[in-house]
Amino acid sequence: MRVFAGGVATETNTFSPIPTGLIDFEVVEPHEFPHPRRAEMNRLLELTRAQGWTFLPGLHAFAQPAGLTTRRAYEHLRDRLLDQLRAAMPVDLVLLPLHGAMVADGYDDCEGDLIERVRALVGPDTVIGVELDLHCHLTPRMVDRADVIVIYKEYPHTDIGARAEDLFRLCVATARGEIRPTMALFDCRMISMYLTPFPPMREFVDAISAAEGQDGVLSLSLAHGFPWGDVPDCGTRMLAITDADPAQAAQVAERWGRRFYALRHQVHHRPLTLEQGLERALASPRRPVVLADQSDNPGGGAPSDATFALQALLERGVTDAGVAMIWDPVVVHLAKAAGPGARLRVRLGGKMGPLSGAPLDLEVTVTGVIEGMHQEWPQQEGPPLQVDCGDAAALHCRGIDIIVNARRSQVFSPQVFSHFGIDPAAKRLLVIKSTQHFYAGFAPMAGEILYMAPPGAVAPLFTEIPYQRVDRNRFPWVDDPLE
Ligand SMILES: [Zn+2]
Structure with a gap:
């Protein structure tokens, strides 16, 4: 198989006064992998080569989170990556380790835009897999255009390489025709931060991990969301992937999403002054x-x-x-x-x-x-x-x-x-x-x-964030938004 991988990633705090320009991105070029600051790219490279397949890296750009990314920076990096993909084609898999909360001037959903352009380039038959940070705005556009999305489960993010492995395994099985992933989202109508070492978050993460691979459920991810992104898709969402069963995916996403929602008062982060x-x-x-x-x-x-x-x-x-x-x-x-x-x-x-x-x-x-x-x-x-x-x-x-x-x-x-x-x-x-x-x-x-x-x-005092574009019919503004 021929496996292409690359990405453009940052987490945009739309309230931050610090602009994110091209000079703020650390761009790791294709010949620089493996690289000490790119765990997910390194893991994908290892897994591909272990199979004796061809790894075709594109660039991977990351900027320290700050304010709005400039249009020039996003379009320049995106177009370079797309050019690299075009040059590598034909490919069997396109694997995109992204972040999932990048907002650029003119683009509320950079990842959705990138995935859509990749799909337009490779067509419907090439498998597109995406790895995201759990502090992402998981949008319907991303879910529609990708085949598989896998999100970190741990906060602190100690499972970046482990989730890359999940992504690789599911995408390879898809390319071989062994599975046909069907994804569904459920909006938990919550905005907060959730620290996974502590109960009941620990038990929830362990429970979704244990449910993967059971009863036709291929993967479960909780997109925690990134509260400082003032975009309409800001918030917590549950993602379920099933095998060739969209109705089951919707049911499973809702079941786990509601189970998480039921924990909202316990998992909501309340710092000291x-x-x-x-x-x-x-x-x-x-x-x-x-x-x-x-x-x-x-x-x-x-x-x-x-x-x-x-x-x-x-x-x-x-x-x-x-x-x-x-x-x-x-x-x-x-x-x-x-x-x-x-x-x-x-x-x-x-x-x-x-x-x-x-x-x-x-x-x-x-x-x-x-x-x-x-x-x-x-x-x-x-x-x-x-x-x-x-x-x-x-x-x-x-x-x-x-x-x-x-x-x-x-x-x-x-x-x-x-x-x-x-x-x-x-x-x-x-x-x-x-x-x-x-x-x-x-x-x-x-x-x-x-x-x-x-x-x-x-x-992390969420009700004090001065949103202009986020629907506040959510916890913690509303105590029971799903009732
Ligand atoms: Zn994060």
Whole structure:
């Protein structure tokens, strides 16, 4: 078989002031696979070659989540990928590892647009398989044009490679004529975030996984949705794939979708306020307490330069703490120039807008500088993903170690401290900018984990998101929208 794979991916926070342009995409070119930051492409390559088949990679472009993607960037990358597919034809499978919440100027549903163009190019008989992040806007257009869609089940996303394997297996069986996938969607009429390590999410994920392969059900996916995308298809949807039975697919999607909906009050994420988070953390007998600053997670499109949490720590005189990572390329530049051991007066953070808070004028000691720092994101299968943090510096200020970096990246690993020789396990408190992806790396070393929502660009306080285009006849605005 001839297997083509590639994609264009980002998660668009339509409320973010940071534009996503062509220079923001890391484009991995066909000759660069396998690549340390592309688990799904690597897995598809391995699986194809293990069969002795031909793997035909296109580009895979990914941009750190931010605001609206420019039309030029999306169309340029899309058209390059389509050109690569055209050059590779004929192909048996087209596998597209995408994200599923990319919004570009003029395109509410970039993935639907891309899949539709791929279908137009390859015709009805080539199998199109799509892998999505669970923070996607799963649209009817995507479901209509693709043959198979498989979505990550875990948040934190530790199953990127495992879901690529599901996608590959189902698409190969389809191409061989062993199955005929029929997909259906059910709108749960909910907007929230759902953390899968904890009950009852854990049990729900385990239950849908166990139901796959039973009674004609080929695959089940819960598209959690991405709350900061102000597009009409924003929200949680259940996807079922059955074998040559569209009516069964609709029934199964509705049954599991309603089962999830019944859990809405339990799975709905309710973070602590900044004050509550600090009170609980400072009262805890365990250490280190890991306190997630969910509101300034750059992985959701926030600037990552908010100062609310650091300011509160300084005001309270908290010591023996670490804060990571504040995106401030100017301060990183100053720290690099001055070097380790230097005393500096810096104006730190708070530069990107009102939701970043006020910049902090601090006297700091530079304790470390790392050019091109990386951190590792653990995965269930295969090696951890390598995440680029850009140049980074450690600053010490009044008992607090502050990690500052030059390339927006959320915190995935305690390595953001330990790379500087700072022992995160010995700290009383670690404040990190991440919504949930930190969990895989921090849970093994944390004394306690707490989630808080200071003011910020992606505060998970859903009823406060200023939607213009989303129908609010949904939970949590309405308590029982499906009744
Ligand atoms: Zn995600």
